[in-house]
Amino acid sequence: MILVDPDKCTGCGTCEVVCSLKHVGECNPARSLIRALRYEKMGSYYFSVPVVCQQCETPLCKEVCPINAITQDPETGAYLVDANTCVGCRLCTITCPIGAINIDLQAKTAMKCDLCNGDPLCAKFCLPKAITYVKRDKRSLVQMREAAKKLSDRLTLIASGT
């Protein structure tokens, strides 16, 4: 699954362009399945936060879908939207807790991250590693390690007296 660390995101938007290029055949952040959303502070600077489907343990989008258009890929664990079944009723977009599933206005169906068959482009092209791909069962360990690293860095800083 895809892990996101906004602390490392530079806001370059490469993830959005490569994602849309792969999934809808054009460079268009508006149709990308991952979005690097901007938060501007007092006009003088901004942060970007990548938002992408977290493949929930209890996928509300799947639960709420009245016509069972969302199914799970047994290989990658990704929840996939069947474009032929989806009618674009938007129930999933209302239910998703992080807003990571949306109606594509050109395809007129819901679209969400499909993990690119286990090799997600957004993670592949993210140089600062704000977006990384990990196996589902390794997720907590990766996050723990990241948090521990921050703590260890801070301790080193304190020890060096600066």
Add this chain to the structure above:
Amino acid sequence: MVYGWAGTILRIDLGMGKVSKTPSSEYTRLFIGGRGVNAKLMFEESKPGVSSLDPENPIIIGAGTLAGTGILCMTKHVITTRSPEQVPEGFTMQCSGGSLAAEMKYAGYDHIVIKGRAEKPTYIHIENDDIAFKDASGLWGKGVFDTNTILREELADPEVRILAIGQAGENLVRLATIEHEYRSGTGLGAVFGAKNLKAVIIRGTKGIKVHDPEAVLKINEELLETHKKNEREVIRLARERGEPEPSRYDKGYGTIGAIAKDYYFDYTEMGVVGYLEGFEWTDLDKTRGADWLKTRSYHDTGCCPFACAGLISVPGVGIGVMRCYPFWNLWQLKMTDVDKMFEATKLMSDYGIDNRNLCWTVSYLMKLHEMGLITVKDTDGIPMEWGSGDALIQTIHKLAKRKGFGAILADGPLQLAKKLGPKAEALFLQSRGQMSAGDELRTQVGYALAAAVDTRRSTENPLGGAYQIWERYLKKIGLEKEIKEAYARAKKTFGDEKAIVPWKWEGKPIMVITAQYGIVVDDTMGACFIGLGKFTDQRSPIKQLGTLPSPVGPVILDSFNAVTGLNVDKNYLISAAERTWNVEKAYNVREGSTRDDDTIGEGWHKWPITSGPHKGRVVDKAELEKAKSKLYELRGWDVDTGWPTKETYERLGLKDVAKNLEKLKKIPKKKKAS
């Protein structure tokens, strides 16, 4: 099917409140996009003699052809107009990064031409096909930061991309800038101000098609691989030399770290301290960018993963972006308080002021103060003491608001120099009213030549690292063998090994021409040479020293073909660059420019470097003139007037330009064969 381009040129008349759209394909075949098409549009859309602040002076925003296609570091937009900063006025353009170029194309436009003057303060809101003129009265008088915040709230869209001016642009300050995401460039802000135009806002959701998506992704993959390889090499070298583990700045992230002391002083010997004094300055270490960043860096942002617009946090000042120039500015003002320079930079970003030209001017005032040529009376009680950040900050406030001596400075530094008397004016270093870009010209005559013949009279880093050998530094790090190899290559390429010595004139004209076409190719594609340099093998220029690198940098040709599917060769891109350069020149020729205007500030010829290993060096004027003649010849220009000949225009497919100039008698007379 058009691949790569958005397909449309948008023309906006602010006075009439009208818009029109034409296909960009009429221009792209010859000029490609970005800086190229902008140049041709500028020549066509402007009438001779129309001043920069006249409503009829067009201001043209162009997107780089590869911007928005997902290839790393293709992030630049170009703004072209007649410069309010130059005296006499002439062609100018700025090329800045950010996310505006991509958004323009997603909205459907390759170029936007704005003319006329709105009756009251206005901003233009472009969202795909919808173009709206909105009242900006409530924004007038506000800084760039406030303007951004208010506009995003008013439009309820945090994702809009904004080009805006601050108070300086509104007040028609000649040094005012147009700001986009903490990036700006040369002084163009007054052109917006004169049009009553506070901001241009763009939002696009249409997308761009590329010819070969697989190839585009492959190019990106290779860029990342090369970068990782380079990074491993930096780490390996550091370990081999027993140096501490390289920081991310040592690895090249962010321009601030990269331009810190090592590069500009130890390596290239090209920094300037004070008002052109040389570069031995005992306080230099206190300004080392990488050290300062260790405690001040807050978060990395930028238009590519290298994040050169890194966020800085300084207690008492707040958070903001430190651009790269401020480190040169510190040296120019002999300032060691980096925090204070950050405060000044933030202020200049908010007012929208060109920090490069302003800091040169303040440095000049400090020199005059030291020599006793001015007193505090001339500067409204502000003591212009070397190193004083407060002097800079107070000058910024006065300039933006046109208060006191700031009102004179607002009409251009040259006006202020004139007011201060003949002795002071004689010390003012300028060419066409602009000071140099911040590079030391007396140790780098190639830079001097490039600055003299540049179509916009000022450009940073015109030769890059690939042409000049800095032997003192290379010896220090033990690269004796590489030095010998470089000289051997230079002998082979230029017929003279002196060609790569920065202060020798041999070989410089052809280097300058090649490098200038390279810059135009980058500006046309929207490529950031700093970012791309880090993703490619250009990081080791030592291997290229002594050769004449192609103006088409690595990756650009492949990217262009993958995106457009046109399968051109590199000569196509170089021809477009030559054409662009000639049209930019044609604009200046039409406006009265001759060979005599191709100069650098007189001081570079008259004032020797006062200290350091290059003590005593000046730029030899006779040699510069000789090099100019050679360069004109190589370009196919008339040596007496410095004008392109009819044959040159025709060879480049610019018959219309030649015809236009012929009517104005601005085509050199044919010489009899001798």
